[in-house]
Amino acid sequence: MxxxxxxxxxxxxxxxxxxxxxxxxxxxxxxxxxxxxxxxxxxxxxxxxxxxxxxxxxxxxxxxxxxxxxxxxxxxxxxxxxxxxxxxxxxxxxxxxxxxxxxxxxxxxxxxxxxxxxxxxxxxxxxxxxxxxxxxxxxxxxxxxxxxxxxSALYLCDSKYLCAKTTKTPTQYRKQGYVFIAPKNQAGK
Incomplete structure (x- = not known):
């Protein structure tokens, strides 16, 4: 053009x-x-x-x-x-x-x-x-x-949490190979 x-x-x-x-x-x-x-x-x-x-x-x-x-x-x-x-x-x-x-x-x-x-x-x-x-x-x-x-492997877990599938997830946060993702305003709580 x-x-x-x-x-x-x-x-x-x-x-x-x-x-x-x-x-x-x-x-x-x-x-x-x-x-x-x-x-x-x-x-x-x-x-x-x-x-x-x-x-x-x-x-x-x-x-x-x-x-x-x-x-x-x-x-x-x-x-x-x-x-x-x-x-x-x-x-x-x-x-x-x-x-x-x-x-x-x-x-x-x-x-x-x-x-x-x-x-x-x-x-x-x-x-x-x-x-x-x-x-x-x-x-x-x-x-x-x-x-x-x-x-990425992002999904809704229990219809209210955003979960991501990772390769190295600590045992305490694992739930069927997914990790909970907290919203920005709730991060670190």
Missing amino acids: MLKIMVLSDKLQEQSARAEAIQKRAAAKIESGLADMDRTIDEAMRRHMSAVREDVAREVLAGSRESVAQFTSELEDLKRHMMDFAQFSVDMERKMDKTGKILAKRFILPAALLAVTMSAVIAAAIWLGTHYRNVIENSKIEAALLEQYEN
Whole structure:
């Protein structure tokens, strides 16, 4: 039984290690995704700002005589695009946070539950092993006593005395080869 418990414990530990490895891989993927998202955002901002600078420089160099209203409109469009991009970044960050929480619920909590369960199983196995070891020891003692009792020649003499047959019985105590046995509270009287 202890061998089965040890095998079960080993299997549970292996499963726990596998779950932990899965969790680490998922965390690495999340971190990698966040790093990729940061790089993508930085690159998009650089490209966008570069394009804006180029557009502004081109307009200034070409000497366009656009009205201030049109420039303000384009600036507002640029602001709106930047706000949209900022909102996109916030949404992506929220999605990544949500994904992280989902992964935590799917891997970390079950791993903790598995660890608690394994601890309970191991504790129960240890307690049961100790309990049944004591039961077996007591049963062995009782069996030895019963065997000794079976191998002895104890009888009731005159329906009220416990007699034992012995090999060397003094003549004064003999009665058909048996000796009277006094109860503990009457010994020596």
